[in-house]
Every structure is written in C-alpha cells, then in structure tokens.
Amino acid sequence: MDSNFVGLSVLGAGIAVVGAGLGIxxxxxxxxxAIARQPEASNKIQTAMIISAALLEGASLFGIVTALLAVLK
Known part of the structure; x- marks a missing residue:
C-alpha cells in the first residue's frame, strides 16, 4: 500500500477528531x-445539546472508521 495513501487516511482521521472536539x-x-441566560429552559437546552453532541460524535466516528478501513484494507 502506498505510504502517501496511509498518511492521508491518518490525517483524515485526525481532522475528524479535531473537528468533533471543536464542534462539541x-x-x-x-x-x-443559553442556560445562564434562561435557567428555566435548562432541561430543553440540555436535551438539545446532548442530541446535537451525539449526532456530531456519530458523524466523526463514521469519518474515523472510514479512514481506518482505508488504511487496513
């Protein structure tokens, strides 16, 4: 396997991790x-935050797995 391809795949996985960290x-x-501005809405805000973070984490995990599959193929 070409070392440039492996390097680019690993770089892609790293970018996915950094992007997920920044997004979360x-x-x-x-x-x-938002909770500091409206404490009475904290339950709704927290629920939306957890759902958004889970979707973002899933998308980044998909990118990491894709990059690893490209390396290990």
Missing amino acids: GKIGGSAME
Missing part, C-alpha cells in the same frame, strides 16, 4: 451560555 466544545459553550 462549541455546542457545550453555547448551551452553558
């Missing part, structure tokens, strides 16, 4: 700010 950080920060 943004979601969490925005949720905390």
Whole structure:
C-alpha cells in the first residue's frame, strides 16, 4: 500500500477528531451560555445539546472508521 495513501487516511482521521472536539466544545459553550441566560429552559437546552453532541460524535466516528478501513484494507 502506498505510504502517501496511509498518511492521508491518518490525517483524515485526525481532522475528524479535531473537528468533533471543536464542534462539541462549541455546542457545550453555547448551551452553558443559553442556560445562564434562561435557567428555566435548562432541561430543553440540555436535551438539545446532548442530541446535537451525539449526532456530531456519530458523524466523526463514521469519518474515523472510514479512514481506518482505508488504511487496513
């Protein structure tokens, strides 16, 4: 297997991890700010935050698995 292909696959997996970290950080920060502004809506905000973070985590996991499958094939 070409080492450039393996390197690009690993780079893609790294980018997926960094993107997920940034996205979840943004979601969490925005949720905390929203809860600070409207504490009475914290349950709805927390639910939306968890659903968004789970979807983002699933998408990034898909990218990582795809990159690893490309390396191990």
